[in-house]
Amino acid sequence: xxxxxxxxxxxxxxxxxxxxxxxxxxxxxxxxxxxxxxxxxxxxxxxxxxxxxxxxxxxxxxxxxxxxxxxxxxxxxxxxxxxxxxxxxxxxxxxxxxxxxxxxxxxxxxxxxxxxxxxxxxxxxxxxxxxxxxxxxxxxxxxxxxxxxxxxxxxxxxxxxxxxxxxxxxxxxxxxxxxxxxxxxxxxxxxxxxxxxxxxxxxxxxxxxxxxxxxxxxxxxxxxxxxxxxxxxxxxxxxxxxxxxxxxxxxxxxxxxxxxxxxxxxxxxxxxxxxxxxxxxxxxxxxxxxxxxxxxxxxxxxxxxxxxxxxxxxxxxxxxxxxxxxxxxxxxxxxxxxxxxxxxxxxxxxxxx
Ligand code: G3I
Numbered sequence: 192x193x194x195x196x197x198x199x200x201x202x203x204x205x206x207x208x209x210x211x212x213x214x215x216x217x218x219x220x221x222x223x224x225x226x227x228x229x230x231x232x233x234x235x236x237x238x239x240x241x242x243x244x245x246x247x248x249x250x251x252x253x254x255x256x257x258x259x260x261x262x263x264x265x266x267x268x269x270x271x272x273x274x275x276x277x278x279x280x281x282x283x284x285x286x287x288x289x290x291x292x293x294x295x296x297x298x299x300x301x302x303x304x305x306x307x308x309x310x311x312x313x314x315x316x317x318x319x320x321x322x323x324x325x326x327x328x329x330x331x332x333x334x335x336x337x338x339x340x341x342x343x344x345x346x347x348x349x350x351x352x353x354x355x356x357x358x359x360x361x362x363x364x365x366x367x368x369x370x371x372x373x374x375x376x377x378x379x380x381x382x383x384x385x386x387x388x389x390x391x392x393x394x395x396x397x398x399x400x401x402x403x404x405x406x407x408x409x410x411x412x413x414x415x416x417x418x419x420x421x422x423x424x425x426x427x428x429x430x431x432x433x434x435x436x437x438x439x440x441x442x443x444x445x446x447x448x449x450x451x452x453x454x455x456x457x458x459x460x461x462x463x464x465x466x467x468x469x470x471x472x473x474x475x476x477x478x479x480x481x482x483x484x485x486x487x488x489x490x491x492x493x494x495x496x497x498x499x500x501x502x503x504x505x506x507x508x509x510x511x512x513x514x515x516x517x518x519x520x521x522x523x524x525x526x527x528x529x530x531x532x533x534x535x536x537x538x539x540x541x542x543x544x
Contacts, residue, residue: 231507231518232265232302234525238480241266241303241487242525245461247497248272248289251296255512259493261300266347268305268460268489269293274314278338282318282330287341294345303347305460305489308395309335310379311353312366320367328371332382339386348391348426348458351383352376358398361409376413377422384423395428395460402442402449411450418453428460431475432491434503439464439471444478451484461491463498463505469520472507476524 235242243266250256260267271277272289279285297304308314310331322330339349355376357364368375376394383392394414399407410427417424427450433439440446447457459479464471479485492498496510507518 229522229526231263231522231525234522235487236265238525240479240485243267243302243305243487243489244493245270245307245489245491245497246293246296246493248292250493250497251292256493256497257296259508259512260296261302264302266303266305266487266489267293267297268307270307270492273306273338273342274308274311275319275334276314276316279334280316285337285341287338290342294342298345304342304345305458306339306342306346306349306390307460308350308353309338309383310351310368310375312355312364312368314353315367323367324371327367328375328378331368331371331375332378335379335382336386339383339390343387344389346387346390348393348456349383349387350395350428350460351379351392353395354397355394356396356399356406356409358406359404361405361412377417380417380423391425391456392423393426393428393458393460394424395430397430397432397461398437399427400429400431400433400443400446401437401440402446403440407446411453414450414453414455418455424455426456426458426486428458430461430491431459432461432463432500433471433475434465434505439474439478443475444481447478447482447485451482456484456486457482458486459488462488463491463500463503464517465500465503465505467495467505467507467515467517469517472517473520473524476521480524 231242242264244260244264246260246267247270269290272293277289278287294304319327319330335351339346355364355368356362363369363373380392383390394410396406396410398404399410401407414424414427429447450457459475462475464475476488479488490506492506494508494510494512495501495504495506498506507515507521509515
């Protein structure tokens with residue numbers, strides 16, 4: 192920081208300017224961030240975005256795990272600690288300690304938190320499954336309210352509803368959630384808005400990355416209807432689990448852009464790619480960076496050994512916690528945008544960069 196010194200001379204302020212320039216020149220510039228100093232979170236922040244990971248609470252005693260998690264990421268998602276069965280294992284009896292532990296970890300590391308997930312068909316406790324009709328509907332919405340109230344002010348965005356559409360079709364998934372009436376998703380989002388007005392409310396799903404997929408079109412139609420009718424929805428999460436059978440689709444950017452143009456943020460929420468090919472990770476990151484309302488990317492786990500599909504070695508760090516070739520590829524893609532001075536600033540309504 193240089194001080195301007197006003198000097199009364201014939202040349203007036205010119206001298207002061209010269210002095211300031213001299214002081215500036217003599218003040219050693221802060222060293223430019225070396226790639227080694229850059230982390231995924233810092234590089235993403237240079238583009239106005241976050242870069243996150245899923246966190247498993249039972250691994251927080253592992254210093255290699257927590258070292259990477261705390262250093263590299265700016266957003267965390269509890270992997271299993273905030274699902275319905277984890278937070279309300281018995282009717283009206285809530286268990287928040289496992290989720291709290293991850294939220295506290297994030298807070299201690301200056302990280303934000305994605306809440307995952309309030310209503311999701313596999314994560315339902317046995318007591319709920321025995322209910323039906325209006326009693327079930329009431330229990331679902333009470334759950335949304337109670338959990339969101341507990342975490343109020345500590346969650347950046349909630350996956351309010353997860354994976355409600357069937358694979359390969361444009362139809363809703365058949366589950367007890369659907370059997371309380373087709374409006375359950377809308378009611379869940381309206382209930383969530385009341386429970387925590389500050390949290391962004393997301394619909395999250397997999398298999399909706401390819402614009403030509405029937406499931407993508409069905410989810411798009413729902414979001415278009417919601418935004419047209421003022422149903423509170425702020426974001427769509429694209430899980431982005433890719434492999435050799437379902438690679439990063441060529442239409443990924445079209446999908447993200449078309450959803451963003453509905454007036455919602457788009458988030459890559461569970462990215463992992465079989466064998467972690469650098470080029471595919473680069474493609475996924477570049478796709479997000481080209482859509483202003485793509486607000487962040489989360490990889491679904493820290494190390495390959497932490498992955499739900501560890502056998503596919505789909506993540507950026509190997510089981511030993513070492514960076515894999517996809518890591519510098521992602522960092523370069525993020526840093527490249529950052530170093531080009533193309534800091535996009537906070538994401539704004541969706542349009543290509
Ligand atoms: O905690 C129990 C442990 O006590 C028990 O000994 C062990 C053996 O059965 O199971 C442990 O629970 C497992 C849990 O992960 C925690 O590790 C469950 O069996 C297992 O089914 C659960 O898998 C999770 C899966 O969702 C299903 O809930 C994965 O970790 C998690 O990565 C995965 O994540 C989902 C997202 O939530 C939604 N999108 C798809 C994604 C991948 O399936």
